Amino acid sequence: MTETDVIVIGAGASGLMCAIEAGKRGRRVIVLDSANKAGKKILMSGGGRCNFTNYFIEATNFISSNPHFCKSALSRYSQWDFLALITRYQIPYHERAHGQLFCNDSAKDILNMLLKECVNAGVNVQLNTLIESVESHTDCFHLKTNQGNFKSQSLVVATGGLSIPKMGATPFGYKIAQQFGISVIPTRAGLVPFTLQSDDKDKFSLLSGIAVPCIISNQKQSFKENMLFTHRGLSGPVVLQISSYWGLGEEITINLLPDLVLETALKVKRQQKVKVRLKTILDAHLPKRLLTCLLSEELLNTSLQDISDRQINLIANHINNWTIKPNGTEGYRTAEVTVGGVDCQSLSSKTMECKEVPGLYFVGEVVDVTGWLGGYNFQWAWSSAWCAGQYV
Numbered sequence: 001m002t003e004t005d006v007i008v009i010g011a012g013a014s015g016l017m018c019a020i021e022a023g024k025r026g027r028r029v030i031v032l033d034s035a036n037k038a039g040k041k042i043l044m045s046g047g048g049r050c051n052f053t054n055y056f057i058e059a060t061n062f063i064s065s066n067p068h069f070c071k072s073a074l075s076r077y078s079q080w081d082f083l084a085l086i087t088r089y090q091i092p093y094h095e096r097a098h099g100q101l102f103c104n105d106s107a108k109d110i111l112n113m114l115l116k117e118c119v120n121a122g123v124n125v126q127l128n129t130l131i132e133s134v135e136s137h138t139d140c141f142h143l144k145t146n147q148g149n150f151k152s153q154s155l156v157v158a159t160g161g162l163s164i165p166k167m168g169a170t171p172f173g174y175k176i177a178q179q180f181g182i183s184v185i186p187t188r189a190g191l192v193p194f195t196l197q198s199d200d201k202d203k204f205s206l207l208s209g210i211a212v213p214c215i216i217s218n219q220k221q222s223f224k225e226n227m228l229f230t231h232r233g234l235s236g237p238v239v240l241q242i243s244s245y246w247g248l249g250e251e252i253t254i255n256l257l258p259d260l261v262l263e264t265a266l267k268v269k270r271q272q273k274v275k276v277r278l279k280t281i282l283d284a285h286l287p288k289r290l291l292t293c294l295l296s297e298e299l300l301n302t303s304l305q306d307i308s309d310r311q312i313n314l315i316a317n318h319i320n321n322w323t324i325k326p327n328g329t330e331g332y333r334t335a336e337v338t339v340g341g342v343d344c345q346s347l348s349s350k351t352m353e354c355k356e357v358p359g360l361y362f363v364g365e366v367v368d369v370t371g372w373l374g375g376y377n378f379q380w381a382w383s384s385a386w387c388a389g390q391y392v
């Protein structure tokens, strides 16, 4: 039986950060992971450049059944604290749209920094370790694994969400929560492309590869960004963002000309009595292939002078207010995150410790806190894990 102060399950972003902080306090820490490599999601994130945080972090950038829960951790270990760490390691980075911060070279820079910090803090990372059972005894936890048995005072669950099972994602963290009587908010894939109903799919798959700026809205949220048509459905940043707020069977509204009120523009043009076909006007704003999918060839070739007010309203509505009901999402196979997870009501927002199970902590994506696209999920991993690391 290996005895230690802290066992962290999961050598991802949050597990490594928590282990480093606990190690720096002089705690003996072992990180156990079933995968053959630490931090696989860090390496694949941000297209290989890891969007590790964002200049603008607010609680409103996160989805949770308790929207206030994330505030304490995000303010105690902020984006500025993580940037200070990056700067200390001289990792070159740059800002993209909306304050998103990416490595200039490679996500490997982030993982190597965390692993170096683990070494400096005396943290032992043990891979290829399958956990067979977790038991709580008075003042300690016992773990049986395929690499022997372990005992610790504190146990941190940092097993992430369900997205990309091929990368080793498992529901283990939720099962541990349930084992200890902690409720789990139902999970679903987030930051994920939409699939379309078969009619729409046949029609719009012809547009595969076309990207357009748009606003996508539903009852809960609205985002302005690029949308990408794919051979499976709809993707691109704006679609990923709204997908985290979407439920099966719901409609979304897409404004394909977010900077133009088309009804007014067409009516003004018609008043000018310019002889011009509808197609010529719309061609200036939207890709031809998209227009022919949305409007009939006959209508597109009609002179604007011959189009009635009613028709203009219909055309404008179709483009500024296109309503579509996705068939579903691509699911955990391609999702960037899992929405839902370990119920925040059961955790202390200051320490991430379970209120009813002293010594048991949950950090990172396994918790019911899900960030927007843009570095928010990593910031939640760093912040929640840093906080737990001060107490485990």
Ligand SMILES: Cc1cc2nc3c(=O)[nH]c(=O)nc-3n(C[C@H](O)[C@H](O)[C@H](O)COP(=O)(O)OP(=O)(O)OC[C@H]3O[C@@H](n4cnc5c(N)ncnc54)[C@H](O)[C@@H]3O)c2cc1C
Pocket: 009, 010, 011, 012, 013, 014, 015, 032, 033, 034, 035, 038, 039, 040, 041, 042, 044, 045, 046, 047, 050, 051, 052, 053, 129, 130, 131, 158, 159, 160, 161, 163, 164, 167, 168, 169, 170, 171, 172, 173, 335, 336, 337, 363, 364, 365, 366, 374, 375, 376, 377, 378, 379, 381
């Ligand atoms: C393709 C992709 C791109 C992304 N890009 C970004 C981005 O650029 N910016 C951003 O902010 N977020 C991004 N994310 C989300 C981000 O990667 C996660 O939110 C973040 O990694 C969560 O950190 P975590 O430590 O909680 O979980 P993870 O990083 O998922 O780590 C969990 C660890 O637990 C281990 N584990 C799981 N089950 C077990 C078990 N049963 N026993 C032992 N170990 C186990 C796993 O092997 C893994 O190492 C991306 C996600 C994906 C999938």
